[in-house]
Amino acid sequence: MTRPPSDKNLTVAVLGPLGTYTHEAAYQQFGPSVEYLEKTTIKDVFDALSSNADLSVVPQENSIFGSVIETYDVLRGADPGFVRGEVMLRIQHCLLTRQGVKLHDIQTVMSHEQALGQCQRFLKSHLPLATLVKTSSTAAAAKTVVDSPANCAAIASKICVTLFDGLTVQYEGIQNEASNFTRFFIVVKDRKASFPSLLVTELRHALIQVSTQTLPGTGADISQLISSLNLRVVRLDRRPAVTNVPFHDIYLVEVQDAERYKSVLEWTSEVDGAISRIGVLGGNAKLIGLW
Numbered sequence: 001m002t003r004p005p006s007d008k009n010l011t012v013a014v015l016g017p018l019g020t021y022t023h024e025a026a027y028q029q030f031g032p033s034v035e036y037l038e039k040t041t042i043k044d045v046f047d048a049l050s051s052n053a054d055l056s057v058v059p060q061e062n063s064i065f066g067s068v069i070e071t072y073d074v075l076r077g078a079d080p081g082f083v084r085g086e087v088m089l090r091i092q093h094c095l096l097t098r099q100g101v102k103l104h105d106i107q108t109v110m111s112h113e114q115a116l117g118q119c120q121r122f123l124k125s126h127l128p129l130a131t132l133v134k135t136s137s138t139a140a141a142a143k144t145v146v147d148s149p150a151n152c153a154a155i156a157s158k159i160c161v162t163l164f165d166g167l168t169v170q171y172e173g174i175q176n177e178a179s180n181f182t183r184f185f186i187v188v189k190d191r192k193a194s195f196p197s198l199l200v201t202e203l204r205h206a207l208i209q210v211s212t213q214t215l216p217g218t219g220a221d222i223s224q225l226i227s228s229l230n231l232r233v234v235r236l237d238r239r240p241a242v243t244n245v246p247f248h249d250i251y252l253v254e255v256q257d258a259e260r261y262k263s264v265l266e267w268t269s270e271v272d273g274a275i276s277r278i279g280v281l282g283g284n285a286k287l288i289g290l291w
């Protein structure tokens, strides 16, 4: 492992523009002394690890709307980066418009698909006829509303009102449930990449890509592969493998066991052992996170 960069020199890629929840989550973890790189899409945030970012922060799952598909679509790939930490953020969505706009004027509501999904109930009851437009992020929607016709609104964080001139909060806390949290992953380039010591945790998590042989009927099936890990599975996501074999999937298996594995060394060797067992059974497994 190379020497960890000092916090002052750290560059952290986030979904932009500034004002997104991803930026807020990264700021909660790393504060004002690091440099934030604003990227247009979640894929771009991951890709920044191959150019100028030391770390990337990406949304992983929301407590109302579930897994963030764009993130898992990168995590299922050949070079997905390596998860080294997590941050949890409370999400309070607001309906933002230009000043002077009334609720009945609104015909278009823009936001990231996660935010539109988390606010479905409000949209159905207050703006049932509005056209919903997906944007690359919540803050991108807020920024667009500033220069759009008055009948446009955005779902975004209240912070956007202070960042983009001319916006006002029409409604606050419009998500389906008062309690709303998004969990974010902190990602580095690969397992060998350095990471700040503040990310060393007691959580004992690992994230593993698992898939069966592509030819049906050869090798162990997915339930045998996952049970051969012999680790406590806490999350399971599945995405198509995007090969020419239809319905061949990649499973993203998150395991955790802080109770049983007190030392990092013991945990790491247990996870590495579990991955080799999958290979012995004829499956494919790749470690893509350890924190």
Ligand SMILES: O=C(O)C(=O)C[C@]1(C(=O)O)C=C[C@@H](O)C=C1
Pocket: 015, 019, 020, 021, 022, 023, 059, 062, 068, 091, 112, 114, 115, 136, 137, 138, 139, 182
């Ligand atoms: O658009 C943003 O503000 C983001 O940071 C993305 C994102 C997500 O993809 O889940 C992050 C947190 C909220 O759940 C809504 C949107």
